[in-house]
Structure formats: C-alpha cells, structure tokens
Amino acid sequence: MDIQKPRRFETSDRAHADIFNEVLDQLNENDELVGQRAEEAEKNAKDYTDHGIKQLKALAQLVKITDDTGVEKLHIQDGDALAQLFDLGAGFHTFAINTAASNRPPGSAGYVRGTFLNCGSDGYGVVIATDTTGTIFTNTINSSEWKGWRTLETESNSQVKADKALLDAKHYVDTNFTNxxxxxxxxxxxxxxxxxxxYPVGITFMNINNNQTGYPLSYGFLxxxxxxxxxxxxxxxxxxxxSGIGSWIRHWYSTSGWTNWEKISGFAHASLTMSGRQGLEKQTTPKIKFNKxxxxxxxxxxxxxxxxxxxxxxxxxxSSGLFLENWETYFNFHLFIYKNGSLYKPIDHYRESTGxxxxxxxxxxxxxxxxSAVVPLKKGDYIEIFMYVGYDGTKPRAVSDQHPHYNYLDIKEVSGLNFLT
Structure with missing residues (x-):
C-alpha cells in the first residue's frame, strides 16, 4: 500500500487552518524526499550488485564440477569410459568408472574415481584417477589421441622393486666378481x-667392434x-x-700420455714361389709373378x-731370388723391391758381357x-718385386721353372713398431 499524503485543513478560521497546513506541507515534502532517496538507494544497491557480479564472473569460472549433491558429475556404468569423459566437453570434471566399463586403467581395482581437465574440442586434456586400493593412474589426450594409462609408483611397490634390485645386484656381484x-x-x-x-683401476676387459679410432685392428678386445x-x-x-692375428701393447703415463702400439706376437710371414716359366722381354721392367x-x-x-x-x-x-735362363751375351738384370707402386730399394744387380x-x-x-731389404710398412701398404731386363741378341730370357726352389719371395714381420721412416 502506497503512502498517502494527508489532506490540508479547510476551515472558516483560515488563520488556524494555515498553522496546521504548514505542518502538513512539511510532512508531505519530507515524504517526497524520503521516497526520492529510497529510489536512489535502491538504484545504487542494484548498480553495486551488478558490478560485483561482473567482477565475480571475471575472477571465477562459474561451472559445476560435481552434481547438485556434491558427488561426481559423470557416473560411467559401462561403455567406453574415455569416450564418455571427452564428450563432457571443455572444462574441469569429476567422474567415477564402474568395473563394467571399458578403457579403464589396466589392473585397477573396484571403482575408479578422479578428475578430467578437458582443454577443448581440439582434443587436449589430462585425467588423474585412483582406484579403491589407492593406486594412482594418469592418462592424457593429445590431438584427439589418448596416450594410454600410466600407473604412478606407490611407496610400497617402489620398496619391493628396490629390494629386488639390491638382491639381484648382490647375486650378480657374488656370481661374477670374485678373485x-x-x-x-x-x-x-x-x-x-x-x-x-x-679407465677404472683393476684388471678389465673391453670389446672392440669395427672401431676406426686408432686401435691396431678394427676388431678385437682389450x-x-x-x-x-x-x-x-x-x-x-x-x-x-x-687378418686379425696378433697382440699389441702400449703404456699410459698420466703426464706423457700413451706410447705407440707395439706388436708383441702373431707376426705376419709369407713364403711364395711360382709355377711355370715367366718370359722376360728385352729392355723392360716386368713385375715378377709369384703365383703359388x-x-x-x-x-x-x-x-x-x-x-x-x-x-x-x-x-x-x-728377401727374393730368381733363377734365370740366359745366354752368353751382354746382359743386365736389376732386381727391385717396389712399395706402393714405386721403387723402394734395389736388392741385386747382375751385369756382365761374356765372350x-x-x-x-x-x-x-x-x-x-x-x-733382401728391411721395409717399414703402414697397414695397407703393399710390396711387389720387379726386375729390369737388359740383354743383347735374340735369344729370349725367362725366369726358369727348372729349379723352382730358386724362385722365391719371403716376407717376415720383424718388428711390431714401425720405427723407420
């Protein structure tokens, strides 16, 4: 009911009426002022409330993460649990997964309860959950692809694994590392x-497999x-x-470093001869064909x-020797060792003019x-025997096959340290 204004007095005695009417006018004016101020207060209160709500909305996400009773928002009885979780849309959600549902954490016991942060329809989010035993599981979705459940290690399980690792290590040491x-x-x-x-102190072994860093051979062990x-x-x-026979040794001294490798066993040796006769053309330097x-x-x-x-x-x-078919004319035979295709050393010279x-x-x-001669070689260097053939006349010369034991090439590794230049 609205406030009614009191009526003015109207009498034949105007002087007395004006006295009371002056009071009534003041009351009416006060009522109007009170009403005006009440309207202003109501408006201010509404503006203040609206402003506060705007601030609250700016500071907080007014999205429910549970149902009205406070339990999980999504209760999954069966079906694909992960698909149903993602269908909740963007936001922070609570859930429970029954044992009949699929895609629940492998090995989980009873109901699995947790939270899911869905970052949007583009397919990103993370799940954190626990089962009735207290085991914690996580799963993430990235570009709409679930990465799979992972189980967080519990303190008790960690201790079991640590104890087993200790026992296994002790058994390994006791079995393999004795005097x-x-x-x-x-x-x-x-x-x-x-x-x-x-390198560690003690006696140790190492495998070398196709190594090109400076060991004597590519394969072996240390x-x-x-x-x-x-x-x-x-x-x-x-x-x-x-190609891998042999043993090498080197030494380490902290202030001077490694010595060079020196071979101490398994020295290479080869002995060759030839089968058949090798003709020797005049004024040439042919390679001698040791083919046996x-x-x-x-x-x-x-x-x-x-x-x-x-x-x-x-x-x-x-060391090399040849038995030559020759005739009594001027002749000149010069026997050479070639290294890597070039003359290294002459080892014999027989020149004579008989008759x-x-x-x-x-x-x-x-x-x-x-x-013979001593020849230093690096791995991969090669040796060949050549001979200069000079003579007069028309009779052909040749390396004879009549006495094959005179035709030989013997090579012996005499030092495992290449100290010559």
Missing amino acids: EKLTVLTNVIGDATASGDN KNEKWSNYRFTQYFYGNANY KVIDSHNAFDTTLNRFTAPNDGVYYV GGTAREGNEFFINVNG
Whole structure:
C-alpha cells in the first residue's frame, strides 16, 4: 500500500487552518524526499550488485564440477569410459568408472574415481584417477589421441622393486666378481685416443667392434691392467682370423700420455714361389709373378696381383731370388723391391758381357739373382718385386721353372713398431 499524503485543513478560521497546513506541507515534502532517496538507494544497491557480479564472473569460472549433491558429475556404468569423459566437453570434471566399463586403467581395482581437465574440442586434456586400493593412474589426450594409462609408483611397490634390485645386484656381484674372475666393461671406452685416466683401476676387459679410432685392428678386445694413472698397461688382442692375428701393447703415463702400439706376437710371414716359366722381354721392367703360396699366415698375399699387403703397421724383412735362363751375351738384370707402386730399394744387380757381343749367344748360361731389404710398412701398404731386363741378341730370357726352389719371395714381420721412416 502506497503512502498517502494527508489532506490540508479547510476551515472558516483560515488563520488556524494555515498553522496546521504548514505542518502538513512539511510532512508531505519530507515524504517526497524520503521516497526520492529510497529510489536512489535502491538504484545504487542494484548498480553495486551488478558490478560485483561482473567482477565475480571475471575472477571465477562459474561451472559445476560435481552434481547438485556434491558427488561426481559423470557416473560411467559401462561403455567406453574415455569416450564418455571427452564428450563432457571443455572444462574441469569429476567422474567415477564402474568395473563394467571399458578403457579403464589396466589392473585397477573396484571403482575408479578422479578428475578430467578437458582443454577443448581440439582434443587436449589430462585425467588423474585412483582406484579403491589407492593406486594412482594418469592418462592424457593429445590431438584427439589418448596416450594410454600410466600407473604412478606407490611407496610400497617402489620398496619391493628396490629390494629386488639390491638382491639381484648382490647375486650378480657374488656370481661374477670374485678373485677368480675379471671385470668385463660393458660401457666401452670407444676412442683409442681417450685419456688413460678415464679407465677404472683393476684388471678389465673391453670389446672392440669395427672401431676406426686408432686401435691396431678394427676388431678385437682389450685387457687393461691398471694400478694407477702412472701404472697402466693396455693389451690389444686381434680376432683369430687371417687378418686379425696378433697382440699389441702400449703404456699410459698420466703426464706423457700413451706410447705407440707395439706388436708383441702373431707376426705376419709369407713364403711364395711360382709355377711355370715367366718370359722376360728385352729392355723392360716386368713385375715378377709369384703365383703359388707356400705359407701365408695372415692371408696378406694376393696371387692374382702378385702383391703383399701389410695387415698392420710394422717393419718387414723382404728377401727374393730368381733363377734365370740366359745366354752368353751382354746382359743386365736389376732386381727391385717396389712399395706402393714405386721403387723402394734395389736388392741385386747382375751385369756382365761374356765372350763379347753375341759371338757366343748359342751357349746357355743360367744365373741367379737374389737380395733382401728391411721395409717399414703402414697397414695397407703393399710390396711387389720387379726386375729390369737388359740383354743383347735374340735369344729370349725367362725366369726358369727348372729349379723352382730358386724362385722365391719371403716376407717376415720383424718388428711390431714401425720405427723407420
């Protein structure tokens, strides 16, 4: 009911009426003022409330994460749990998954309850959940692809695994590391130039597999005998095939570094001869064709190329001899060792003029040329035998096959340290 204004007094005695009417006018004016101020207060209160709501909305997301009773928003009884979670749309959601549902965490017990932060329809989000045993599971979706459930380790499970690892380690050490056994390094120091200070103290073994960093061979294994950074010797053993036979040694001293590798066993040796007769054309320098192996310890001689290739760095003693068909005229035979296709050293020179000119060319005159030299070789260097052939007349010369034991090439590795230049 609205407030009514009191009526003015109207009497024949106007003087008395004006006295009361003045009071009534003041009351009416006060009522109007009160009403005006009440309207202003109501408007201010509404403006204040609207402003506060706007601030609240700016500071908080007014989205429910549970239902009206406070339990999980989504209760999944069956079907694909992850698909139903994602269908909730963007936001932060609570859920529970029954045991009948699919795509729940593997190995989880009872109901699985948790939260899902869905970052939008483009397919990003994260799930954190726990089962009735307290085991925690996580899953993420990235570009609409679920990455799979992961189980967070519990303290008790971690302790079980730690205890087992300790027992396994103790068993391994007790089984493999005794006074009767040595240590095999599985984390190989693969660079031959690496500091000897990096190696552990003791006697250890390492495998070398297709290594090109400076070991004597690409394949083999190492034995390290280390007392300290100033008492360290390393042995390299090649694999037991033709090209990998041999043992090498070097030493480490912390202030001066590694010594050069020096071979100490498995020295290469080869002995060659020839089958058949090799004709020698006048005024030429042909390669001598040693085409028959007597022995070749490292399979280093190629009979198709008539060439010995060094299987490793070293110093090699080379000796060769030939039995030549000759005639009594002027002749000049010069026997050479070639290294890598070029003259290295002459090892014999036989020049003579018997009877003068070609007067006695009908007389056969067999001769033997032979010699030797020490040749330093790097791995991959090769050796061949050549001979200069000079003579007068028309009778052909040749390496004879009448006495094959006179035709030979012997090569012996005499030092595993290539100290010559």
